[in-house]
Amino acid sequence: MIELSKRLTLVPTSPIRKLVPYAVAAKKQGVHVYHLNIGDPDIQTPECMLDVLRKWDRNPISYGQSHGEPKLLDALVTYYHGIGFSFVTTDMIQVTTGGSEAISMALFSVASPGDEILVFEPFYANYNAYAVTNGLNLVPVPTTITDGFHLPDKKIIESYITAKTKAILICTPNNPTGTVYTQEEMSMLVGIAKEKNLFLLSDEVYREFTYDGKKQVSLLSFMSEIPDLAIVLDSLSKRYSLCGARLGALVSRNEALMVGVLRLAQAKLSSGLIDQLMASELIHVPASYIENVQKEYEERRNVLFEGLKNIPGVTVTKPEGAFYIIASLPIPDAEVFATYLLTTFRDANETVMVAPAAGFYATPGMGKNEIRIAYVLQKESLIRCIELLTKALESFSRTS
């Protein structure tokens, strides 16, 4: 029998979605499952965007432009200008089919098969998949829950750089840790990129999701310093609750890169026309929308953090941004526990779904007792989820 390609077998199962069959089975039994496994916000999409659908009169649904629909490109320029980056022009933006395509296109463009990309562990699980599909090796630099997952010293980071290293890939605010890198951390990374001649890829899809008055420090603010090395990876999914619209962007001042990326975009023809025209309305979303979203998530974080830290044996660090928290559990294998939650544990016919955190690490064995929780549900639900997790940990410890 002919074999499938070896690389197909290396594409990891998403830790966020691998337990879905158990959740489906639980629901079929009539069990209510609280979904804390996936960053799929319950916040309403702005009505001005949905109005584009309701007033739709364009027919046929033809291809969009490969570069991005002009209306969406203009809206994105307006957005970047609005957050203080007035140098951004449409030439520096490539519209992508979700932030995931922006990451994948960037990795394809900056490194060749066998090359290495530095990432800080734990990291967004799908980076593993994009590394496999692009034939690259992720080199994980550890960060720890005790340091709030902030970056290690420059010397330590540099010790991971080899002749094969082509780029450093970061995420701030961070998925899955919630860490927001400081001005100093970002400066350090830009310094390393400059000195070592590496690309710096910054995944900033949670840019507005920062708490306690902190602000994200964007790689955009360093773009004049390393114009050819800096690549910002962006998405509209979280900002406007548009996960299902599959729209993101790759932003760079590297002209050769943008020309190459456009050829990649031509090969897949275009991103969705309807989604793009809908999202173009982002220029009409009032500032209060994002402010309310930020306030809502900050309150949710507070509820979840306070609740989790009071569960015996659970270790957490207060997330500074995004809408995830890593919790270290008093059990040896969090995947077994996450499966137990879906297959066995019930309380008043309810349970909760979480993501085992091991899939957010590249080092085997790391994160095995950790879970990632996405606080994408309302506060009352989160309180109930803490109760469910507390009870489940108790009964799991008794039965195992």
Next chain:
Amino acid sequence: MIELSKRLTLVPTSPIRKLVPYAVAAKKQGVHVYHLNIGDPDIQTPECMLDVLRKWDRNPISYGQSHGEPKLLDALVTYYHGIGFSFVTTDMIQVTTGGSEAISMALFSVASPGDEILVFEPFYANYNAYAVTNGLNLVPVPTTITDGFHLPDKKIIESYITAKTKAILICTPNNPTGTVYTQEEMSMLVGIAKEKNLFLLSDEVYREFTYDGKKQVSLLSFMSEIPDLAIVLDSLSKRYSLCGARLGALVSRNEALMVGVLRLAQAKLSSGLIDQLMASELIHVPASYIENVQKEYEERRNVLFEGLKNIPGVTVTKPEGAFYIIASLPIPDAEVFATYLLTTFRDANETVMVAPAAGFYATPGMGKNEIRIAYVLQKESLIRCIELLTKALESFSRTS
């Protein structure tokens, strides 16, 4: 300065879209440009699909399922049953973001970097890009305009197979030639796949677009014969004028393949939610819709074929399907002529855009005097386009 990856430089510019800047400039001068360069149909999208947008009440726009929205998967099963393939179940289908993603996922899955894929030349230009992004080499087997681009003998095809060959990639009805492979040709390919243990990938996005009473012979009808080797690549773009909805499908009975492809789909999270729910209405599109589309394109083909063959020095073969025709022109370089059309030639302030065909070949120098025309405009416009091409060829010959 750090270099971008070599593979990025190898991604070809789309021959369909590379001349777009000239078209944009012409339009800015107020020139009307007839677009025959791209297969973006002017046929109306079914109203029942657009009604889904107009009645949209789901909020937020959350992720779809990685496998595909259940409603769309069910609709696709209904479709395949309706065209006679009652064995198809949702397990055999992966919803993709356009046919392009289906092709790319299939190539990634069946071959490893450095492996070879047999294609029949000329072929859909973007296959070149998907080969580069997946690190594969396309091995072109020539077909000729004088044979109507039908397949060569089995022995000739087999002479191109090496130890590195992993798959044969075909397209029927064919883009760019319009050729529809016969029962005998499909049988021969299935036989080669079986004997030589190769995957057979069949791009069938133009399945319904066949003329003169011919019917497409789908690889689906051979799936029980080579269940692990057969992969059908499909798209909703042309069938329902949904190019901008970015929806396609990969269909296979190879269970290991489908498991692997689902992991690839998880990495990019999902296809567009709105597009999928809209397209699910395909079950309510009356049979007369497709019949009318087929009739319309057949009439257009007749107009275009008759017109083109009467232009002095032009060679064409009558397309049996799809909505493209390859025309050999009495000039040395069709790209120069296509550029001339956009930059210089004007008749009553109108001109026409075509795709130089060299990009549809892998062999250097092949197809240099050919263009691909997509007959995606109404008959009156096509008649005018023939007039424009006739005049342009005359004036081009005089001036060059």
